[in-house]
C-alpha cells in the first residue's frame with residue numbers, strides 16, 4: 001500500500017536513567033538534530049519531547065520522559081504518573097547507566113519501577129558515556145549491569161556501550177532498538193523530526209537558559225509559559241522577526257530576585273542566550289520579551305497545574 005519494504009518496523013522507544021545519564025544527548029545523536037533539550041543541570045526534561053529516527057527499514061519514535069523522583073508535591077506526583085504512562089506505551093526502553101558512575105540505589109529503584117509495570121516493554125541496557133572510561137572500568141560496569149537481571153528479576157535484550165559525544169556505537173544502539181520494534185507502517189511522514197509544538201520547544205529552550213548558573217533548588221520551581229508568539233507584521237519578506245512574549249514563573253519573591261539578578265543582569269543573560277538558541281532552532285531572528293512572575297505555591301495547586309498543562 002505505501003511501498004514500504006517487507007519487514008519494515010515501526011514503534012516507540014524511550015530512554016530512562018538517573019538525571020544526567022545522557023538521555024537527551026543520545027536522543028539528539030540518534031535523531032541528528034537538536035530537538036530534545038540538554039543541559040548541564042539535571043531534570044530539565046519536563047514534556048514528552050519526541051524525535052523521530054527515519055531509516056529505510058524502520059521508523060522509531062523517541063519519547064523523552066521527565067525524570068522519576070520521590071514525589072514530594074502534587075507536581076511531582078503528576079510527573080511520575082506521566083512517566084509510568086509513557087513507559088507503558090513504548091515498545092522498548094533504553095535504560096541509560098552512565099559508565100563513569102557506579103550503579104546505585106537510584107538506578108535500581110528505576111529499574112524496579114519498570115519491572116513492576118503490568119505491560120512491561122522490552123529492555124535494553126545502555127552503558128552511556130563510554131568515552132569517559134577505560135576498557136577495564138567498562139568491563140566491570142557491564143558485569144554489574146548483567147547482574148541486575150538476577151537481582152531485579154528483569155531481562156536485558158541487549159547490553160550496549162555507547163558514547164553519544166564521540167558517536168561510538170550510536171548506530172548499534174539504533175540497530176538494537178529498531179530490531180525490537182514490531183513490524184508496522186511509518187507513523188510520520190519522512191523528514192519530520194518532531195511533532196512537539198514549536199511553542200513547547202521554545203519554552204524548553206528558555207527554561208534551559210534560565211536554569212544555567214542558578215542554584216540547585218530552582219529547577220523544580222521554574223516554569224516557562226509562552227503568552228504570545230508570532231511573526232511581526234509589516235516586515236520585509238527577507239527580514240522576518242518573530243516576537244515572543246514569555247513568562248518565567250517562580251514560586252517565591254526570593255526566587256524572582258535570583259532570576260532577575262543584580263540590576264537585571266541574570267535575566268538579560270537568559271534573554272540573550274535564549275534568543276540566540278531560538279534563532280538557531282527556528283532559523284528566524286527573534287525578539288524576546290521575558291518577564292518574571294511569582295505564582296505562589298503553584299506546585300501544590302491543582303488549578304495552576306491544569307492551566308500549565310500538567
Ligand SMILES: Nc1nc2c(ncn2[C@@H]2O[C@H](COP(=O)(O)OP(=O)(O)OP(=O)(O)O)[C@@H](O)[C@H]2O)c(=O)[nH]1
Nearest residue numbers: 019020021022023024025038042043129163164165
Ligand atoms: N563525555 C560524555 N558526556 C556526555 C555523553 N552523553 C551526555 N554527556 C554529558 O552529560 C550531561 C548530561 O547529559 P544529558 O543528555 O542532558 O542527560 P539527561 O539524562 O538527558 O539528563 P536529565 O535531562 O537531567 O535527565 C551533559 O553535560 C552532556 O554533555 C557522552 O556520551 N559522553
